[in-house]
C-alpha cells in the first residue's frame with residue numbers, strides 16, 4: 001500500500017500538501033486569521049510605506065533592517081554587480097523570440113550559475129554573495145530581454161539611481177517619475193517573500209539535496225512560471241485584454257465573468273491556498289494601482305478592475321490575490337505582459353535565496369512518502385527460450 005507504512009494503516013493524503021506544516025521558518029509569517037504578513041517580524045504594509053526594496057532585501061537576508069552605514073555599503077555592492085557579461089547577452093540572443101521571457105530568465109540564471117567559480121561553495125558567505133549578484137543582475141536580464149523583443153539596444157545601468165528607479169530606467173531608457181518609481185518599489189516589496197509557497201518550497205527541496213543555490217533558483221523560476229502561481233499576474237492581463245479597454249468596462253466584465261464561470265474557467269488573480277478572506281497585500285497594491293490609474297489617466301481600467309473584483313465576490317465569494325492589482329499596474333507602467341512574471345522573479349529572488357540559506361543552516365533532505373496504487377506485484381512472463389532465438 002504505502003512505501004513505508006504497515007499494510008493495515010491507510011495514511012491520510014494531504015493532496016497538494018494543503019494544510020501541512022513541513023518545517024519552521026524565521027523569514028516571514030503569513031497569518032490568514034489576522035490577514036497579516038510579517039517579514040522578520042515587520043508588517044509588510046509598514047515596510048512598503050517606509051523603506052526601500054533594497055532595505056527589505058537586506059532585512060530578509062540579514063534578519064535586521066540596515067542602519068545608514070550598512071545600507072550605503074549594501075547599495076554600493078548592489079550597484080557594483082548590475083552589469084551583464086557579454087556571454088549572458090550572447091546566450092540570450094541565441095534564444096528565439098518565441099521563447100517566453102520566463103524561459104529566458106531561467107536560462108540566464110542557469111548561465112550565471114554555470115560561469116560562477118563559487119557555484120559549488122555552499123558556505124553562507126558564498127551563498128550571500130551569489131544572492132546579491134542575482135538580485136543586482138536580474139533587472140539587467142529582464143530589461144535586456146524586453147528591449148531585444150522591441151529591437152532596442154540594452155540600456156546600461158545608471159548607478160546614480162536606486163534599485164527600482166534604475167530598473168525602470170533600464171527598461172524604458174528614461175528617468176522615471178517618482179510616483180511610478182514608488183509604485184514599482186511597492187510591488188517589489190510586496191512580492192519579495194511569502195513563506196512556503198510553491199516556488200520557495202521548490203527552492204528548498206533542491207537546496208535540501210545539497211545541490212547549489214543557482215540550481216535552486218533556476219527550479220524556483222520554473223515553479224513560479226505556472227499560472228496557478230506567479231504566472232497569474234500575466235494571465236490577469238490576458239483576461240483584461242479579452243474584456244477590452246474603454247468605456248462600459250463594468251458591463252463587459254460582468255458578461256465576461258458569467259461566461260468564464262459557466263465554462264468552469266479559473267479566474268486568474270483570484271483565490272489563494274492560505275488566505276481565504278483576502279490577501280493581506282492586496283489593499284497596499286490596490287492603492288499603488290489607483291495612483292497609477294490617476295497618473296496615466298486610465299479610469300476605464302479601474303472600472304474594469306473593480307467590476308471583476310465585485311463580480312467574483314458576489315458570484316463565488318472569492319477575493320483577489322496580489323497578482324490581480326500587480327498585473328494592471330505593470331501594464332500601465334508600460335511593461336510587456338509577458339514580462340510581468342519575470343518582474344516577480346526579480347523581487348522573489350530575495351525570499352528564495354533567504355530560504356535556501358535557512359534550509360542549509362538546518363538541513364534535512366526533503367523526501368515525503370507516497371501511497372502506491374499501481375498493479376499488485378507481478379512477474380515478467382518467461383520468453384520462448386533463454387537465448388532469445
Ligand SMILES: CC(=O)SCCNC(=O)CCNC(=O)[C@H](O)C(C)(C)COP(=O)(O)OP(=O)(O)OC[C@H]1O[C@@H](n2cnc3c(N)ncnc32)[C@H](O)[C@@H]1OP(=O)(O)O
Pocket residue numbers: 016227228229230232265266267268269270271272273274316318321322323
Ligand atoms: C502570488 C500567487 O501565487 S497567488 C496565486 C495566483 N494564482 C491564481 O491567481 C490562479 C487562480 N487561482 C487558483 O487557481 C486557486 O485559487 C489557487 C491555485 C491559487 C489556490 O487553490 P487551492 O487552495 O488549491 O483551492 P482550489 O483550487 O481547490 O479551489 C477551491 C474552490 O474554489 C474554486 N476557485 C478557487 N480559485 C478560483 C478562481 N480563481 N476562479 C474560479 N474558481 C476558483 C475552485 O474551483 C474550487 O471550487 P470547487 O470546490 O467547487 O471545486
Ligand SMILES: O=C([O-])CC(=O)C(=O)O
Pocket residue numbers: 191193194196197198272273274321322
Ligand atoms: O503563498 C502562496 O501560495 C502564493 C503567494 O501568494 C506568493 O507566493 O506570494
